[in-house]
Amino acid sequence: MLRNRTLEQYMKEHLSLYIFVGVIFVTGVVFGAVMVNALSLEQKQEITRYLGNFFSIVTQGGLESGTASSIKESFTMHIKWVLIIWLLGLSVIGLPLILILDFLKGVLIGFSVGYMVGTLSWKGLLFALVSVVPQNLIVIPLLIICSVSAISFSILLVKNRFISRKGTLYEPFMRLSGTILASGFMLIGVAVFEAHVSPVMMKWVAPMLITMPPS
Template sequence: MRLYMKEHLPLYLFVSVLFVMGVIFGALMVGALSPGQKEEMARHVNSFIQIVHQGDELGGQTTFRDSISLHLKWIGLIWILGLSVIGLPFIFLLDFLKGVLVGFSVGYLVGQLSWKGMLFAFVSIAPQNLIVIPALVLCSVSACAFSLYLVKNRFAQKRGTLYPTFVRYTSLTLCMAALLFGAAMFEAYMSPVMIKWVAPMLIAEAG
């Protein structure tokens, strides 16, 4: 894995920078919301915090199924896009979009709840994304590398077999799927507990 990362370091840097740009863009989007949109989102956040504070059950099997389904669809789409050269721009678009989603979520919470919003984001968004984001970056780089290998193999005078490279590509994607399984478990069964810990601190601020 270390050799693979060293070999594809430029791709890792490019994908990582693209993701960071998405985070920045998502955070800036918060400032573009109209007062009505901010008020509507504030009501949803306040309602969620109130539900947590009242002790209603969160997470569980439904959350786990939704989470793992979303993660697997995301990396599955990246894997499919990596099988063709024309999929490269869409892989980059997905990485940027993921950054936008994370940046917007964290940016809104911090903008709405100040340091308490940062705390809320720390327990509700950050933990699983510490696994999800690296997994998506690895899948994206692997997909880009395989797509570029297809280009080289197509135009090379002596075409080699694609099978070993395809197996490595698919194996890495499956390994990342296993990590995302763990992230979904954490999101479904641990994040709700952590959110309940900080919910009392957020009631007055969210109100």
């Protein structure tokens, strides 16, 4: 009962931040998808050639899977975002930079999925569903949770320094650090999934995409 009340209180205090960060991320996704239309013909042809080579490598089994290096690479890529958000949350000027990071993450995902769908139609959507979507179903909520926690701490830091010096920041700092640590453990699972499962799913779908329509 106490835990439910604590969760309810937490959501009441942070719901507006979750909505705001979510809107920033979705705006980034939309912006990234729209960017696809702004590419020149040469840029589209270059990306299409790169994707064609990548699909051939995946089909031929040339993509590393299940190795320690692939797990480390995937984990490092994800944990960098979380650690940067944590560090920015510890600074007074970190709040807008955290929002910029969330926007950029949305842009990356929106551009990736938008290009594949725009170029390859339903086949591109299928490839996106096996290569981009699964891990991001975990990664994106984790980034939003970490962002809200870091923004909350940054706001407390500003209040403590410039408005009121009452109270201590020890407990909020430990909550933020605990959130980052828990996210790190979950990202290990994401890295293992990307290293072991994603290459297998991509190998199923890639043969349909080797012969791609011209951009």
